[in-house]
Amino acid sequence: MHLTGQLTKMITEYNSPIQYYLNFNDEIIIINQLLDKKIKIRFDHYKCLGCGLDKVIFAMGYCKECYFTSPYAGDWILRPELSKAHLGKEDRDLSVESQAQLQPHIVYLAISGGVKVGVTRKSQLPYRWIDQGAEYAIKLAETENRYEAGVIESILKKHVSDKTNYRKMLRESVPYIDLSIVKNELKTFIPDQLENYILEDNEIFNFQYPVISYPHKVNSVNLKKVFEFEGILKGVKGQYLLLDNNMVFNVRNHEGFVVDLIL
Known part of the structure; x- marks a missing residue:
């Protein structure tokens, strides 16, 4: 399955374990069902949560101009x-x-x-x-x-x-x-x-999280530096995806990134 959409904070449901969902262009992906399966995420372009333009995300899903002007990103x-x-x-x-x-x-x-x-x-x-x-x-x-x-x-x-x-x-x-x-x-x-x-x-x-195994060390993925990554999903905790190759991906830190999700 190949989907393209804008990343936003994962939706969570308080359960045991916590249930995670990704709202991917109005298609809801049940993240818990992807455990122990291979996933690939590839950067496509930016889409600022404020202006909606393809401008480099500065912080909190906003381009630099929107980050310093939007009431949703105040100090x-x-x-x-x-x-x-x-x-x-x-x-x-x-x-x-x-x-x-x-x-x-x-x-x-x-x-x-x-x-x-x-x-x-x-x-x-x-x-x-x-x-x-x-x-x-x-x-x-x-x-x-x-x-x-x-x-x-x-x-x-x-x-x-x-x-x-x-x-x-x-x-x-x-x-x-x-x-x-x-x-x-x-x-x-x-x-x-x-x-x-x-x-x-x-x-x-x-709180109990859907984690099969934790990474031995933590290698955080930044899509501004690594444009794509893949691995077997071993867990979800906080707003992080945990992969079998010690890579962790903070979904919330990548709000405003439009990506290809290949399952």
Whole structure:
């Protein structure tokens, strides 16, 4: 089978194991069914998620011009403490920013190659955890908007990482750590004026990924450097495809790339 389409973030379904789907030009491909089968991906051209033009993708699926102008690629996305919609101040488009920022957000702890702290819209759970390849996660706080969550995260990332160590996450199944204990330790750093956002709920979520075997070492594929690659699909974790030749491919990092998928 030979299909051509634009890469976008894989759709996920919270199940055991996680179910993955690729929306490939309105044709849904069930990625789990491709396990232990040979796949080939070949770069064809770019298609910016913003302007739709064949321009080199700069970041987040956007060409350089769109990345620095689109309201869907503002600095507040990666740094929620920079959110300003709660003040009625515009970054790039207040209507877009208000819709995204002025809703309940969750500050969480997750284990994905190590313990990390993160922020996401409440409506994005548990999918945000899955996209990061988390094996365990716990809610730490729930805020009324993105800014408040960002402030809490900024405080806690002085004590725990806010980054995912993707190499550790892809090399092996990580050992269990009781996140409720970590949560109790970290919440002592949250100042009094924010402590009312702390959640008493200590449910720990666990995620099982469709992985037959992990790579012995991690060789990340970049389609700007290697225009095609192939191998037997051995697993899917986070937004990565894991192949038998130690190659790993981050689908989300290649949003906006139009590729040939040969099955």
